[in-house]
Amino acid sequence: MSTAIVTGASSGLGEQYAVQLAELGYDLVLVGRTASALESVAERVRETGRDAEVMIADLADAADLERVCERARRRDVGMLVNNAGVGTPGEFVSSEPRTEQAMLALNVTAVMRLCHAALPGMLDRDRGAIVNVSSVAAYTPSDTGPGYSASKAYVAALTESIAVKTQGTGVKAMAVFPGFVRTEFHQRIRMDTDWIPSWAWLRAQDVVRASLQDLAIGRTRSVPSTRYKVAMNLARVVPRPLLRRVLAASSRVVDRA
Template structure:
């Protein structure tokens, strides 16, 4: 049985990864800030699927939290075969409306933690000649839309670059870029979602199924829905100045309020 470590495992896409991987027979290391929810999740997945579910309480907005998870990923006696870097959050408000401390916290979770955890996992995986890393980004990475989109663009570029550098090592890396997914993400950020059209919403379990299929195919980028693939294809050929204006206008109309 292989072992997968999932950050931000107790809700949304992270919880969907935990359910799917447990049902496939993988042992899990569940990482989140809420010790109580982690314990409940681990018990449920163990009882339902008969897998081992280890819990690791860590806040990836702190050095201590990142170091604790990195140490677990570096433990070659209890190897992690698949890392899902899913932890993340959004800040409510336009640029300069958001406190700098909150912007820096986002960058620490979305960029520094992803860099350090990917590096810890990949080093151990390369030594064994096998393993996989999924870094959860967003379709926001492909449009000019604030600090959140910029941080996710970094995740995409970093992941694809490292995937190329480690080609042939047995270690696969992939950036996962979903659109709007029905999770706790927006509620936690205090963002309303009533103005987002129904067709833009994705199901977390379907996102995970598509992501794992793409990882198995060796893809370094996964946009797990035909609708968003089409939208991102249009975004790729749209002039940046025009795209910026469209993104800003669309964000005000359909973005979380």
């Protein structure tokens, strides 16, 4: 079995990718900034009998990113999960430019660079898989987080184009579009989640399991859960002016809540 690199493996969806890929037989390279959290995920991986290597790296930092790219170029890498990603706190109109820039460095540049590093070797070996975590936000304009939505649209477009390149080869490329998932994501950006109805929340383990099943059957897009499949399909067929009006109205309701 080969090695899977999972970025943002210290919590949430990344931790689940690490554990579930170990259960599928992969050795793991766990990437993130928090050593203690990565070590405890590494322990969970080792309990399954697989190897776990911890790489402490801030993927928004050019030198750290290059180190992880070096690792992604090695022959043993059979799976790359670009999962690490952040939003930005508060409103775009009042956010710090450097915060927006740091988000793009992680959500966009790191994803592109790691795909760029891993893909040639996978194509040479005619074997491998790239899973890039996007979001339903890629298809829904957002007044509070336009930079985040746009970064996830980049991930979706990049992955689809890579899937064109890998068509007919032994390499798979798939983007994942989660809705609201209970992880540390919203706390990190101090997002108020009280207005989100309980039915809208997904569990990280379910999202990851559904996406790995979609990867196994050769899908290039994975939208975990029926409710978000319906929402995504609606967002794609509803005329954009109407979609913008509905989102603007609902965001005013949330502002008043």
